Amino acid sequence: MSAALTAQAAATDTFDAIVIGAGMSGLYQLIRLRELGLRTRVLEAGTGVGGTWYWNRYPGCRFDSESYSYGYSFDPDLLKEWNWTEHFAPQPETERYLNLVADKYDLRRDIAFGARVTAATWDDADGSWTVEMEDGSRHRARFLVTAIGVLSTPTMPTFPGIEDFRGQSFHTGRWPKQAVDFAGKRVAVIGTGASGVQTIQEVAKTAAQLTVFQRTPNWCAPLHNGKISAEEMAEIRTRYDEIFRRCQETISCFLHTPDPRNTFDVGAEEREAFLETLYAGRGFGIWVGNFKDMLTNRAANDEVSRFVAKKIRERVKDPRIAEMLIPKNHGFGTRRVPLETRYYEVYNQPNVTLVDSKAAPIERITPTGLRTTEAEYAFDIIVYATGFDALRGAFDRIEFRGRDGVTLKEKWQDGATSLVGMMQDGFPNLFTLLGPHTALGNIPRSIEFNVDWVTDLLRHMQRHGLARAEATPGAVARWMDHVMETARGQLALEVDSWMTGVNINVAGRQQRIVARYMGTAPAYRAWATGIAERGYDGVALR
Incomplete structure (x- = not known):
């Protein structure tokens, strides 16, 4: 056989x-x-x-769980054999x-x-x-x-004309095995969920012009990824029992779990310092390691949303673009939180444009790009970061x-x-x-x-x-x-x-x-x- x-x-x-x-x-x-x-x-x-x-296998695809908490735990020999190279491993x-x-x-x-x-x-x-x-x-x-x-x-959007486009087009969930070259190209990314955020960060590095079509902004938080040295990996390996035990104890099997305090159990200064610590930490801490009432108490959620909105305004130079990137229809953590690496800074680059596709909906895909209710755009590549069913x-x-x-x-x-x-x-x-x-x-x-x-x-x-x-x-x-x-x-x-x-x-x-x-x-x-x-x-x- x-x-x-x-x-x-x-x-x-x-x-x-x-x-x-x-x-x-x-x-x-x-x-x-x-x-x-x-x-x-x-x-x-x-x-x-x-x-x-x-x-x-789209550009920038990687874990948002810490690598050493993500792999299989069932075989001690496998844990000894494999070395993770980053705290949040890339797809390859x-x-x-x-x-x-x-x-x-x-x-x-x-x-x-x-x-x-x-x-x-x-x-x-x-x-x-x-x-x-x-x-x-x-x-x-x-x-x-x-x-x-x-x-x-994967789900494709229902725009007419998708089959008419003469350039390259890809859904993030069905990315080709061969590398896609964005250098010098006019690129559209449709969607700003988790896969869209990761893709946008990478495409913006080389594309001549990147146009992002955003229907609904998402609250994003810093990933704070980093390399794992051989010495650190050896130390992690000694703690695997502790790491997997921690995953069994937490509410969602991450290394993070809610703080036992309610949001307003502490004063404003201490609360702000706590949120600063979470924002500077790795991974999902600010989502699943926040105050325990953050996802059930509206006033508590408003506090965290205010804090993250302030961070977005600090990181995006153009106040108009910053406001476009701040969600207005949901609070922080009530949808899945994409983790990012300098995502907001992308919108400070001269080669990146953000389009509000709720205010100006996409009418159709054309042979040379796409048309909204307000303008027509020409592209060499269209990326559909439109998620999954x-x-x-x-x-x-x-x-x-x-x-x-x-x-x-x-x-x-x-x-x-x-x-x-x-x-x-x-x-x-x-x-x-x-x-x-x-x-x-x-x-x-x-x-x-x-x-x-x-x-x-x-x-x-x-x-x-x-x-x-x-x-x-x-x-x-x-x-x-x-x-x-x-x-x-x-x-x-x-x-x-x-x-x-x-x-x-x-x-x-x-x-x-x-x-x-x-x-x-x-x-x-x-x-x-x-x-x-x-x-x-x-x-x-x-």
Whole structure:
């Protein structure tokens, strides 16, 4: 059997388990399924491993979690072997890391590359899933695991004329493997979310003219990245147990967690000094390490928003541009906070122009550039940093059909449901890693917990001669009640974002919902672990 299988080569094969996706979730799940002795095939649409870190290779793409808190924690030998070179690793380094993992554990022999899944159908009589591929081939397995990611389905804007553009154009989430040269070019970047911010910082260094089209400004905070010396890496390696223990204790598995004080427990001078310290610190400290009421108390949130707005005004020379970059429709941290490196200073450069595309909407893409309601622009390159159909998008692209022929899309027509984000009533033996209402945050920490939970359930089934596992409707209802309860009082629910399920470029994604688990990671793990400790209470096993 070749190291890299094609989908067609395995067209008639039957497996114990199929995993969709060879990103961080899929690779780790394959390792764990092998430990159970299950004959497993991973189906990967790309030509290599890495998932997010395979597809997103746009300029400036990197972690916003500290590197040493992001990698896998399950193997001490892997921790000893790998050296991170930066506190927040760039995409090429992370892709190399995941390729090392694939090599170290000889994972490619069980992965079919170029294998895009279009449908998966449950056969109740046979107790198995049939998975259909884009090339027409089929695979069967008793267990089906989705490792398809939270932010893996890019969305293009709905402007007319996109296909007419004669220059180069790219979506950040589907960047080409070959380098794109911006030197001396007229470049448009549409979008100022996390990927847009990272791209803009890099493109501005060489483009003759960069025009940024911003619909909604985001609150950004400094990344404060830096190189990791050999000596520092050696010291970090001695603290891995402490680092991963800290990740288990914090609310979202980052190295940062909320300050125990409320915003107005301290005086104005002390409060300002605390915010200055956070702003000067690395990573997400100013978002998830701020005063504990910052995301639930409007007055407290206003204080932090005022502070960050002051920083933007200090960093951007033109007051008019500074005001354009300061959000007016949401408070700091109520949407995902992009981390930046001299992003605001980019707008002080003579080769950079900021266009308010809410005031002057883009009407269409033209053969030579684009046209807004106020002007026409000529470009050599257009970059669409227009984000993803988050959380549900990857599921909607595959027709999952469960018991009685019901599709997952039909099941979720009024909003996604789950049991701890990993199971769904009506869909036996389907396990959704990082599915709806899983605890998100520092994603690999969630991945390892989810994979281990699914693996432990399958091990329990092996030991007791069980063939099917399905969430009960009652357990799903109880979990969803808990999800709604934890969301109550969160300011983020008042804001349109992917975290509340809103995407103007996707039909049916215009209404705010509770799209993710908004409780703490320890609370999430306690609920899921409790199910297992009670003999998988809420899971119908037979």
